[in-house]
Amino acid sequence: xxxxxxxxxxxxxxxxxxxxxxxxxxxxxxxxxxxxxxxxxxxxxxxxxxxxxxxxxxxxxxxxxxxxxxxxxxxxxxxxxxxxxxxxxxxxxxxxxxxxxxxxxxxxxxxxx
Amino acid sequence: xxxxxxxxxxxxxxxxxxxxxxxxxxxxxxxxxxxxxxxxxxxxxxxxxxxxxxxxxxxxxxxxxxxxxxxxxxxxxxxxxxxxxxxxxxxxxxxxxxxxxxxxxxxxx
Numbered sequence: 001x002x003x004x005x006x007x008x009x010x011x012x013x014x015x016x017x018x019x020x021x022x023x024x025x026x027x028x029x030x031x032x033x034x035x036x037x038x039x040x041x042x043x044x045x046x047x048x049x050x051x052x053x054x055x056x057x058x059x060x061x062x063x064x065x066x067x068x069x070x071x072x073x074x075x076x077x078x079x080x081x082x083x084x085x086x087x088x089x090x091x092x093x094x095x096x097x098x099x100x101x102x103x104x105x106x107x108x109x110x111x112x113x
Numbered sequence: 114x115x116x117x118x119x120x121x122x123x124x125x126x127x128x129x130x131x132x133x134x135x136x137x138x139x140x141x142x143x144x145x146x147x148x149x150x151x152x153x154x155x156x157x158x159x160x161x162x163x164x165x166x167x168x169x170x171x172x173x174x175x176x177x178x179x180x181x182x183x184x185x186x187x188x189x190x191x192x193x194x195x196x197x198x199x200x201x202x203x204x205x206x207x208x209x210x211x212x213x214x215x216x217x218x219x220x221x222x
Contacts, residue, residue, distance in 0.1 A: 033209075042212050045210065099204075101162055102147070104158070
């Protein structure tokens, strides 16, 4: 069974630009979550989608947004990039019942210069 | 505010030297706790789910336990390939996890 696939693996952007990251969940998984990982803050929850609807959102500014498509694939977008947005962005999928573990992709490493 | 604290931040062991990692949590409406392993340049890999105090799960050299306030990951006779960052995460709702900052484990041959 294929795992969670994230593209691209690496991105370098300039301050003020915007970026779109993509995530393909494990087949059959309908919930997709996004997390930001930095050395200082660790993993922080961005948002979660289920059946194309955002079900939960973390404490991030509105510059961070996402969406989910009918095939459960998801994208997240960051607009007006800041230096502090440099991080590893991780996507995770799950079966979406309350106690299902999350299965993570290998992330997209975003560097903002 | 939900909080998960892991200790120590880093741990260096000799091959075969057993030890434990700690994860303490303050989470309202806790439904359970996950343990993950993360290797450099990769995403976290799921290890265990613990749902209730007193529960234990084992996998090879790893055993996870849960009390009402903390969880332990016991590593018995570790090998160099066990070197990784170990993360615990508390969950209280759909796919919303509160992660600790992890324990970086280095096992020397």
